[in-house]
Amino acid sequence: MKTIIVCLCFVIIGSSSFAQSFQSFDGTKIAYSDEGKGEAVLLVHGFINSSKNWNNTKLKQDLLKSGFRVIAPSLRGNGDSDKPQNEAAYANNAEIKDLMLLMDHLNLKTYKALGYSRGSIVLAKLLTKDKRIGRAVLGGMGKDFTNPDWDRRIMFMHAFLGTQPLNSQTEGAVNYAKTQNADLRALGLSQKYQPVTSPKELSKIKTPVLVIAGDQDKDNGDPAELKALLKKGVLKTVPGVHNSTHTSQAFSDEVLAFLAL
Numbered sequence: 451m452k453t454i455i456v457c458l459c460f461v462i463i464g465s466s467s468f469a470q471s472f473q474s475f476d477g478t479k480i481a482y483s484d485e486g487k488g489e490a491v492l493l494v495h496g497f498i499n500s501s502k503n504w505n506n507t508k509l510k511q512d513l514l515k516s517g518f519r520v521i522a523p524s525l526r527g528n529g530d531s532d533k534p535q536n537e538a539a540y541a542n543n544a545e546i547k548d549l550m551l552l553m554d555h556l557n558l559k560t561y562k563a564l565g566y567s568r569g570s571i572v573l574a575k576l577l578t579k580d581k582r583i584g585r586a587v588l589g590g591m592g593k594d595f596t597n598p599d600w601d602r603r604i605m606f607m608h609a610f611l612g613t614q615p616l617n618s619q620t621e622g623a624v625n626y627a628k629t630q631n632a633d634l635r636a637l638g639l640s641q642k643y644q645p646v647t648s649p650k651e652l653s654k655i656k657t658p659v660l661v662i663a664g665d666q667d668k669d670n671g672d673p674a675e676l677k678a679l680l681k682k683g684v685l686k687t688v689p690g691v692h693n694s695t696h697t698s699q700a701f702s703d704e705v706l707a708f709l710a711l
Contacts, residue, residue: 481530482523493522496567500529508702527636540643566696571595575645587660592671610638652679660708664690
């Protein structure tokens with residue numbers, strides 16, 4: 451669905467696909483899956499998604515087949531993670547703190563990371579905070595998120611908080627969220643306090659970053675403009691639209707080639 455914004459992870463003990471959780475800095479439970487035994491790759495999902503949305507993608511399957519360890523959290527307010535209703539729970543880069551503490555919890559000294567759609571927005575800020583990331587992939591994203599007054603973010607914030615009437619761009623997203631039994635207020639607060647990474651901050655990132663998007667995807671700005679802000683940025687385009695590109699074999703192939711370097 452084009453109207454789903456910026457952006458895109460069970461508790462079963464004793465299998466290779468553990469659904470686990472830990473308590474973050476403020477007591478919020480963060481759920482995550484952890485599969486595989488090799489070099490760690492963190493997958494950060496997008497809006498109205500969870501860790502489970504990665505399960506049937508070519509990317510996750512190929513990462514595991516290639517010997518990577520795949521860690522996929524559900525960001526606070528999503529999936530099986532807690533969904534705090536107070537604004538303070540989402541402020542001051544709470545999602546970034548969660549991810550860094552998850553990596554601490556798993557005793558990881560280094561890891562690679564990929565975000566898609568809103569997950570790329572979260573990962574961009576994480577890249578400015580966590581020096582353990584060896585390589586990163588920002589999928590389905592241009593540079594629009596660098597604007598703290600981004601009209602698209604504000605529009606979806608109001609739509610999910612119910613502070614403005616729905617329109618043709620937001621109605622489909624809200625209705626979809628309801629079909630997923632998502633918490634609308636939590637999603638609205640995640641938009642209100644969404645991380646903002648300035649062009650200056652992006653220019654200081656020393657980590658190699660792959661910017662990748664579908665050839666029909668300009669939902670969140672031009673990926674080439676995002677790549678231009680990154681010191682070690684690489685741009686790749688594959689066939690697809692925003693809401694399906696990350697599931698494709700072409701996307702997986704480009705990501706695997708980059709992460710393997």
